[in-house]
Amino acid sequence: MQLFRAFLLRLFTTAITLSGVAVIVFFVIRVVPGNPIAMMLPPGATEADVARLTARYGFDKSIPEQFLIWLQGVVQGDFGTSITSNQPVLGLVLGRLPATLELSIMALVIAVFIGGFIALTGTRNRGTSVEAAIDVGNGMALSVPDFLWGLVLILLFGVLWPVFHISGRVTPSLDLPFTTNFYLFESVLRLRFDLWADIVSHMFMPALALAIPLAAIIGQLLKQSLKETMHLDYVTLARTKGYGENHVILREALPNAILPTLTLVGVQFTFLIGGTVIIERLFSYEGLGNMAIDAVINRDLPLIQGIVILFAAIFTAVNLIVDLSYAFLNPRLRHG
Amino acid sequence: MSFLAIKGLSARLRDTSFPILRDVFLSVEAGEVHGLVGESGAGKSMIGKALLGILPTSIEITHGTIELDGVDLLRLPPAERRRRIGATAALIPQDPLTALNPSRRIGPQITDRLVDILGWARSTAEARARELLDEVHIPDPVRVMRSYPHELSGGMRQRILIASAFAAEPKLIVADEPTTALDVTVQKQILKLIAEMQARHGTALLFVTHDLGVVSKVCQSLSVLYGGMVVERTTVRDFFREPAHSYSRALLAATPKYTDPLASLTPVPETVIAAVQAEVAAHDRSQRNG
Ligand SMILES: Nc1ncnc2c1ncn2[C@@H]1O[C@H](COP(=O)(O)OP(=O)(O)OP(=O)(O)O)[C@@H](O)[C@H]1O
Ligand SMILES: [Mg+2]
Numbered sequence: 001m002q003l004f005r006a007f008l009l010r011l012f013t014t015a016i017t018l019s020g021v022a023v024i025v026f027f028v029i030r031v032v033p034g035n036p037i038a039m040m041l042p043p044g045a046t047e048a049d050v051a052r053l054t055a056r057y058g059f060d061k062s063i064p065e066q067f068l069i070w071l072q073g074v075v076q077g078d079f080g081t082s083i084t085s086n087q088p089v090l091g092l093v094l095g096r097l098p099a100t101l102e103l104s105i106m107a108l109v110i111a112v113f114i115g116g117f118i119a120l121t122g123t124r125n126r127g128t129s130v131e132a133a134i135d136v137g138n139g140m141a142l143s144v145p146d147f148l149w150g151l152v153l154i155l156l157f158g159v160l161w162p163v164f165h166i167s168g169r170v171t172p173s174l175d176l177p178f179t180t181n182f183y184l185f186e187s188v189l190r191l192r193f194d195l196w197a198d199i200v201s202h203m204f205m206p207a208l209a210l211a212i213p214l215a216a217i218i219g220q221l222l223k224q225s226l227k228e229t230m231h232l233d234y235v236t237l238a239r240t241k242g243y244g245e246n247h248v249i250l251r252e253a254l255p256n257a258i259l260p261t262l263t264l265v266g267v268q269f270t271f272l273i274g275g276t277v278i279i280e281r282l283f284s285y286e287g288l289g290n291m292a293i294d295a296v297i298n299r300d301l302p303l304i305q306g307i308v309i310l311f312a313a314i315f316t317a318v319n320l321i322v323d324l325s326y327a328f329l330n331p332r333l334r335h336g
Numbered sequence: 337m338s339f340l341a342i343k344g345l346s347a348r349l350r351d352t353s354f355p356i357l358r359d360v361f362l363s364v365e366a367g368e369v370h371g372l373v374g375e376s377g378a379g380k381s382m383i384g385k386a387l388l389g390i391l392p393t394s395i396e397i398t399h400g401t402i403e404l405d406g407v408d409l410l411r412l413p414p415a416e417r418r419r420r421i422g423a424t425a426a427l428i429p430q431d432p433l434t435a436l437n438p439s440r441r442i443g444p445q446i447t448d449r450l451v452d453i454l455g456w457a458r459s460t461a462e463a464r465a466r467e468l469l470d471e472v473h474i475p476d477p478v479r480v481m482r483s484y485p486h487e488l489s490g491g492m493r494q495r496i497l498i499a500s501a502f503a504a505e506p507k508l509i510v511a512d513e514p515t516t517a518l519d520v521t522v523q524k525q526i527l528k529l530i531a532e533m534q535a536r537h538g539t540a541l542l543f544v545t546h547d548l549g550v551v552s553k554v555c556q557s558l559s560v561l562y563g564g565m566v567v568e569r570t571t572v573r574d575f576f577r578e579p580a581h582s583y584s585r586a587l588l589a590a591t592p593k594y595t596d597p598l599a600s601l602t603p604v605p606e607t608v609i610a611a612v613q614a615e616v617a618a619h620d621r622s623q624r625n626g
Contacts (some may be wrong), residue, residue: 236390
């Protein structure tokens with residue numbers, strides 16, 4: 001019952017957040033100079049051509065009026081038509097979403113693995129030179145933003161030692177049997193491991209670039225909480241029972257130390273998704289972020305709006321998932 | 337031969353070489369209840385921790401042996417030592433609120449040692465846990481085993497920790513001030529329970545406390561500690577009749593008596609402190625020269 005009320009409240013606040021984002025984006029991109037229609041027409045188009053198209057996309061009306069029209073459509077699931085491609089925004093955006101989701105989730109998984117490994121190794125070797133080396137490495141990883149890691153990776157594994165693909169999502173000459181845009185996921189379902197390998201080899205570099213800073217954050221924070229937890233009485237008691245270091249870290253300390261990290265990962269994961277915009281551009285990866293940059297360059301206002309709303313929706317969903325898993329992992333909240 | 341024999345145990349802070357334990361000799365017979373008394377910081381807990389292999393990493397053992405059932409623990413390789421301690425000894429911790437893992441259910445926290453270290457079948461271990469919870473007077477053991485620690489009171493949790501300590505039928509249990517963190521009303525019950533369980537299972541008990549009243553009730557023998565040094569080891573009867581060491585006498589005088597709990601207490605006189613400190617210093621000098 002309590003949970004249900006919390007859930008309703010959550011839905012309500014989510015709706016308010018998304019509306020707020022919609023309003024702000026809608027007005028801001030219209031205040032920024034640059035005429036989308038003029039950019040779209042070939043040189044030499046007449047005044048009449050411009051006026052006709054302006055009317056067709058509704059740009060001749062006042063901004064509040066435009067907003068109401070747009071909102072009416074959104075409520076009915078119509079996010080308007082992209083100016084550059086002349087296709088429904090919703091379809092375009094949803095078509096690109098799987099690529100970005102797969103990239104972000106792969107980056108998250110890599111970050112959790114690397115970060116978790118760092119934290120466990122550091123805790124296992126606390127107070128030794130191994131831990132000191134880990135701290136130095138973490139500091140370095142954190143002081144370089146994801147897109148610079150992207151450049152480093154392109155140089156290292158794309159140019160100097162070309163073992164990974166550094167451009168695109170999949171080798172263009174391949175014949176793709178997919179019905180959805182979740183290429184990575186579908187290749188596994190169809191047992192097409194040849195395609196899977198090609199896709200992973202394309203995704204790995206951008207995903208790693210996104211993952212490195214997050215891995216460092218996870219490593220740092222989780223190690224810190226693990227080390228604090230290792231001093232607690234129930235950990236000591238487990239030692240007297242005959243358990244060794246590894247067991248004590250994994251079973252006694254980790255479940256309790258992981259909560260602060262989990263919250264942080266939630267927040268950081270939204271940053272990571274934000275990071276896909278530049279990383280996708282850098283690696284010519286056909287996802288939402290890449291599309292967003294094109295949309296901004298072309299002043300494709302309906303498309304920008306659609307993408308921003310979608311990003312905002314993803315962020316809220318991520319936060320919701322984090323809160324739910326927090327409640328699941330912490331028995332005090334589960335029963336409270 | 338004593339079940340536990342600590343001989344010449346010395347420990348110090350790793351960084352500063354500050355002595356924490358000074359040439360400690362201590363023995364506990366099978367089934368005996370031995371009290372470890374002394375003021376705060378005397379090193380009572382450190383002895384228990386050294387023997388259970390849970391000294392803080394900042395403290396190192398420099399000399400001595402800890403023989404548990406005839407085997408010197410300090411000579412065993414770490415994994416073997418842990419296993420041996422887990423199989424023959426157990427700890428009743430001081431604070432029941434922090435000694436149970438908040439994210440694990442009670443049942444597995446009692447049975448884990450039996451299953452993982454001693455290799456029992458899970459069902460046997462669970463039956464054993466239910467039986468023990470019954471012994472420590474916990475109503476509805478089945479429900480309690482499914483609970484999380486935060487759903488239970490401090491007194492309940494301490495009963496669970498006592499049950500857990502006895503689960504593997506250890507030959508020696510270290511109880512480090514097992515009642516100080518509890519409500520005064522619960523303290524007596526828990527003390528009675530520990531004595532009851534000890535008698536039923538015939539376990540040797542190393543009872544750390546600074547309450548001589550408790551010692552007189554549950555212990556047969558005791559060691560008095562000061563500055564990480566055992567200043568006196570004697571039977572409870574002799575201690576309360578006629579303590580040998582001046583520090584012991586002063587400690588006894590500083591303890592309220594049941595016969596007259598309101599009688600004014602004499603704090604340990606400074607001359608006595610000075611004397612025992614001189615003893616400690618003399619010991620340190622002889623260590624350096626020898
Ligand atoms: N983690 C630690 N690191 C370094 N020194 C410690 C640590 N814990 C305790 N000590 C020191 O070791 C000495 C003995 O401490 P110990 O805990 O054994 O005292 P105690 O007799 O149990 O006292 P109390 O009655 O307060 O529990 C003290 O001087 C204390 O300052
Ligand atoms: Mg103590």
